[in-house]
Amino acid sequence: MCPSDTAGAVLTIDLGAVAANYRTLRGRLGGARCAAVVKADAYGLGVDRVAPALARAGCETFFVATLDEGVALRALAPASEIHVLNGVTPGCEKTFAGHGLHPVLNDLGQIECWATFARAHGERAAAIHIDTGMCRLGLPPDEVDRVAAEPERLDGLRLNLVISHLACAEQRDNPMNAVQRDAFVARRARLPAARASLANSSAIFLGADYHFDLARPGVALYGVNPTPGEPNPMAEVVRLQSKIIQVRDVDSPQTVGYGATHRIAAPGRIATVPVGYADGYLRSLSGRGFAAIGGVQVPVVGRVSMDLITLDVSALPRDAARPGATVDLIGGACPIDEVAARAATIGYEILTSLGRRYRREYVGAPD
Numbered sequence: 001m002c003p004s005d006t007a008g009a010v011l012t013i014d015l016g017a018v019a020a021n022y023r024t025l026r027g028r029l030g031g032a033r034c035a036a037v038v039k040a041d042a043y044g045l046g047v048d049r050v051a052p053a054l055a056r057a058g059c060e061t062f063f064v065a066t067l068d069e070g071v072a073l074r075a076l077a078p079a080s081e082i083h084v085l086n087g088v089t090p091g092c093e094k095t096f097a098g099h100g101l102h103p104v105l106n107d108l109g110q111i112e113c114w115a116t117f118a119r120a121h122g123e124r125a126a127a128i129h130i131d132t133g134m135c136r137l138g139l140p141p142d143e144v145d146r147v148a149a150e151p152e153r154l155d156g157l158r159l160n161l162v163i164s165h166l167a168c169a170e171q172r173d174n175p176m177n178a179v180q181r182d183a184f185v186a187r188r189a190r191l192p193a194a195r196a197s198l199a200n201s202s203a204i205f206l207g208a209d210y211h212f213d214l215a216r217p218g219v220a221l222y223g224v225n226p227t228p229g230e231p232n233p234m235a236e237v238v239r240l241q242s243k244i245i246q247v248r249d250v251d252s253p254q255t256v257g258y259g260a261t262h263r264i265a266a267p268g269r270i271a272t273v274p275v276g277y278a279d280g281y282l283r284s285l286s287g288r289g290f291a292a293i294g295g296v297q298v299p300v301v302g303r304v305s306m307d308l309i310t311l312d313v314s315a316l317p318r319d320a321a322r323p324g325a326t327v328d329l330i331g332g333a334c335p336i337d338e339v340a341a342r343a344a345t346i347g348y349e350i351l352t353s354l355g356r357r358y359r360r361e362y363v364g365a366p367d
C-alpha cells in the first residue's frame with residue numbers, strides 16, 4: 001500500500017523559534033519598538049502561520065512589499081499596523097483605505113496620490129521613505145527639499161513614520177552605515193515630526209545609534225545570521241530533510257549526472273535524494289553543496305537536476321547511507337548560511353526559493 005506521506009522532503013518551520021528570535025531582537029533594542037517584515041510570504045515560510053505567531057509574541061507593526069500582501073495580511077492580523085513598502089499607485093487608494101493599510105510613500109507622485117485621496121475622503125496615516133544611498137525606493141534629496149519648501153503637499157496626511165534603508169548594514173565596519181545614518185537624521189529633520197525607522201535585521205546589531213523609534217527586521221526572525229562572520233545570535237527556524245531513495249555501487253570509474261561533470265573513482269557509492277532545483281535546491285549547488293547523514297557532512301556531486309541530487313556517500317558505512325536514511329539538507333549540520341555561501345548567494349534567497357513540493361510542518365506554535 002502506498003504510504004500516506006509520499007513527499008520527497010519535509011520542511012519543518014519552528015514558529016517557537018520565530019517568536020524567540022522576535023524577543024531576542026526586541027531585547028537588543030532598549031526602548032525602541034520592533035516591527036516585523038513579512039514580505040514575500042514571510043520570506044517563503046508562510047505568512048499565514050508566521051504573522052499570527054509574531055503577533056502573539058507581541059509584534060504590533062508589520063511591513064510587506066505589495067498591496068496584495070497587505071490585503072492578505074490584514075485578514076491574518078486584524079489589529080496590527082501594516083505598512084506597504086512599495087507604496088500607493090493611482091486607482092489603488094480605496095483598497096489601501098478599505099483595509100486600513102499604510103502606504104510607504106516613495107516619491108512626490110505617491111505623496112500627491114495619497115494626499116489627494118486624503119483631502120477628499122478624510123485624513124490618512126502615511127509613512128515616507130527617504131533614500132539615503134540605495135538609489136532604489138524613497139525620496140531623493142531634491143524631493144525632500146521640495147516637501148520641506150512646500151509643506152502643503154502633505155495636507156490631509158498624518159505622517160506617522162519616516163524610514164530609510166541601509167545598503168551595507170551586514171558589514172559592521174562599512175563607513176557607508178554612518179554616512180546614511182547622518183543623512184537620515186539631517187533629512188528627516190526637514191519633514192514634520194514623526195517616528196523614525198532605519199534598522200533592518202543587521203542594523204539592530206550596529207548599536208543604539210541605528211535603532212531610532214522602530215526597527216524593521218526580516219531575515220533574522222527566520223534564523224539567518226544578521227552578523228556574518230560572527231556567531232549567529234538567532235535560533236534556527238528552518239529544517240529541510242529528505243531520504244535517500246537509491247544507492248548506486250560504483251565498481252568501475254564513471255561519471256555522475258547531466259553533463260558528466262563529476263567523475264567518481266571505484267569503488268564508491270552514490271546516494272540519490274529526491275530534491276532538486278524545482279524545489280528551490282539551487283542548481284548553483286551542483287558540485288559545491290553538501291548534505292548531512294547522521295550528522296556527517298557528505299558532498300553533493302554532479303549537477304543538481306530538477307527533481308534529484310546525488311551525494312557521494314563512499315566515506316560512510318553502508319548501513320548509515322542506505323535507502324530510507326534521513327538526509328539533512330538545510331539546518332542541523334547544514335546551517336542555512338553555509339548552504340547559501342556554497343550556492344554563492346545569501347540566506348534570503350535560499351528561504352524565498354523554498355519549493356512547494358515539500359510537506360510543510362509547523363512546530364512550536366503557542367497554544
Ligand SMILES: *Cc1c(COP(=O)(O)O)cnc(C)c1O
Nearest residue numbers: 037165200201216217218219220
Ligand atoms: C526587506 C526589507 C527590510 C528587512 O530586511 P532584513 O535584512 O531582512 O532584516 C527592512 N526594510 C526594508 C525597506 C526592506 O525592503
